[in-house]
Amino acid sequence: MTGRFAAVAAGMVMAVSGICQAQDAATAKLDVELNALAPSQKGCMMTFVAENNLQTPINKISFELAFFNDKNAVDRITVLDFRDLPQGKKRVRQFDMPNVKCDTVTRIIINDTPVCDGPATGECMKGLVTRSQISVPFEG
Known part of the structure; x- marks a missing residue:
């Protein structure tokens, strides 16, 4: 009887553990926010806030971004x-993005x-x- 109880208990622990891991994986995300655009001497200073809520640290990451202008064309x-x-x-x-006028940036896509x-x-x-904290949409 105790052998069967131990097997049932072990099965329940494994099931709960699997559910917790699935929930962790479902909430794992990489948040990147467009926080500000400000004119600079070179062009436009872009500020981003990033938070890594994935399961592992990121040693190095780069993003390929497309910038749209006031004509809704990729600049x-x-x-x-x-x-x-x-x-x-x-x-x-x-x-600091050279030769970019902040007021002509209408959308940024990763x-x-x-x-x-x-x-x-x-x-x-x-x-x-x-997400974007300013009026310029930021999409991924």
């Missing part, structure tokens, strides 16, 4: 190096993560959640 596509993103930590990253060192292949894009 440029560029890769920005966000460096490392420790697990559970917020990081602010700024990029096309890809060409570099995502740490998580499993595809996890950075799969867990990506974007």
